[in-house]
Amino acid sequence: MSWLHVERRDTPLILAFPHGGTDIPADLLPAFRSRWWAVRDADWHIRALYEGLADATLIWTDMSRSVIDCNRDPSGASLYPGQATTGLCPVETFDGDPLYHKGETPDVETRRAWFDPYHAALETEIARLRARHDRVVLYDCHSIRSHVSRLFEGELPELNIGTDGGATCDPALSEAVLAECAGRSHVLNGRFRGGWTTRHYGRPGQGVHAIQMEIAMRAYLREPAETPTEANWPPAYDPDFAAPLRAQLARVLDAARAFAES
Numbered sequence: 001m002s003w004l005h006v007e008r009r010d011t012p013l014i015l016a017f018p019h020g021g022t023d024i025p026a027d028l029l030p031a032f033r034s035r036w037w038a039v040r041d042a043d044w045h046i047r048a049l050y051e052g053l054a055d056a057t058l059i060w061t062d063m064s065r066s067v068i069d070c071n072r073d074p075s076g077a078s079l080y081p082g083q084a085t086t087g088l089c090p091v092e093t094f095d096g097d098p099l100y101h102k103g104e105t106p107d108v109e110t111r112r113a114w115f116d117p118y119h120a121a122l123e124t125e126i127a128r129l130r131a132r133h134d135r136v137v138l139y140d141c142h143s144i145r146s147h148v149s150r151l152f153e154g155e156l157p158e159l160n161i162g163t164d165g166g167a168t169c170d171p172a173l174s175e176a177v178l179a180e181c182a183g184r185s186h187v188l189n190g191r192f193r194g195g196w197t198t199r200h201y202g203r204p205g206q207g208v209h210a211i212q213m214e215i216a217m218r219a220y221l222r223e224p225a226e227t228p229t230e231a232n233w234p235p236a237y238d239p240d241f242a243a244p245l246r247a248q249l250a251r252v253l254d255a256a257r258a259f260a261e262s
Contacts, residue, residue, distance in 0.1 A: 003062040003114070006121050009055055012133035012260035013253065014125055016140050016197060017050075017060035018070035018118065019043040028067060031104040033097075036230050038066040041086075041094045043143045045237040049220050050141055053246060054253035057125050061118050066090050066099055067106075068114040071140070071195035076108075079195055084150050088115070094148045122201065130207055135260040137173065138210040139253065140197045146216040146223055152191045158219040159186035162194030162212035168202025169209035176255040177211060180248065184219065211256070213249075220245045 003023060022039040024032070032038045047060060061070060065086075072079065072088040079085060084096075089106035092098050100106070122138075129136045146156050159181045163174050166189070178188055194202075194212040202210030217223045220242040221235040228234075 001117055004117055004121060005058070005060050005062070006125065007058040008125070008128075009057045010129070010132060011055050011057075011257060012129055012136045013054060013056035013257045014122075014129065014136065014138045015050060015054065015056050015058050015253075016122060016138060017043070017047055017058070018140070018195075018197060019065045019142060020046040020060055021062040022064050023062045024064050024067055031100050031106075032066070033099060033101055037093055037097055037099055039064050040228060040233060041065065041144075042234070043141070044217065044234040045221065045242075046141055046143050048237050048239075049143070049215075049242055049246065050249065053250045054257065056139075056253065056257070057129065059118070059121055059125060061114065063114050068111040070115055070118045071142075071197050073196045074112070074115060079199075080193075094145070094151055096150050122197070126201060126208055133207075133260060135207050135209060135262075137169075137256045137260045138197070138201050138208065139256055140195065140210065140212040142192075142195075142212060143215040143217050143220075145228070146218045156214075156216040157185040157187045157190065158216045159184055160190055160192045160214035160216070161186065161188045162192050162198055162214065163189060163210075164194045164199050164202070165189050168194055168198050168204070169211050170204050170259070173209050173211060173256065173259045176259050177213075177252050180251040180255050184245075184248070209260070213252070215245075 192214040198210040198212040
């Protein structure tokens with residue numbers, strides 16, 4: 001499967017990237033109103049942001065979240081009841097723009113062909129590392145525009161840690177991560193409390209501790225003040241601009257690994 005990637009390490013830390021892809025199969029593309037809309041809500045440059053920061057197993061998909069969202073409940077149940085969100089096979093953008101031409105709808109069961117292998121890879125790596133370590137940390141990597149009025153009011157904090165209200169990991173892990181977020185606006189279990197990956201795999205009593213980090217893109221990209229257009233979005237990745245956050249994330253990941261190895 002050329003769209004699914006696993007880089008194995010033997011440390012008790014896994015970094016997962018479910019939303020960094022922008023691939024859309026050629027046979028699905030005609031149904032979309034705009035290819036740009038279909039990739040606009042990607043977690044842009046998220047792997048470049050984390051590249052080389054930790055000795056960890058990496059798992060990522062090249063598939064666009066508009067094709068299949070690997071961080072949603074496969075049953076279709078909302079992660080945030082009563083709040084605007086997107087589903088397993090999104091039909092609209094974060095801003096509410098319809099993704100598909102009239103009369104076109106995604107075939108959810110067919111698109112599970114991309115969801116299931118991604119999670120099979122996660123399960124395999126968790127089991128492999130859990131057999132070697134008493135604790136494993138699954139760190140789910142995300143980013144989002146700083147302003148998305150349909151999803152949240154105002155400006156999102158730069159660093160948003162999600163543990164589903166403390167259910168997905170030991171408090172010592174979230175406290176260690178929070179300590180390394182000092183100096184930037186941050187919140188624990190605010191608007192983003194962790195997606196399906198964090199909630200499904202986080203089993204502290206079984207030695208699997210899951211945590212999600214949702215980063216407001218202004219923390220590492222020159223995010224335009226105006227509404228994104230094809231002319232200004234996505235922003236280019238500038239390593240120098242991202243360097244301060246990368247240094248901080250390196251400390252966050254060191255703290256996560258130290259927790260797992262303690």
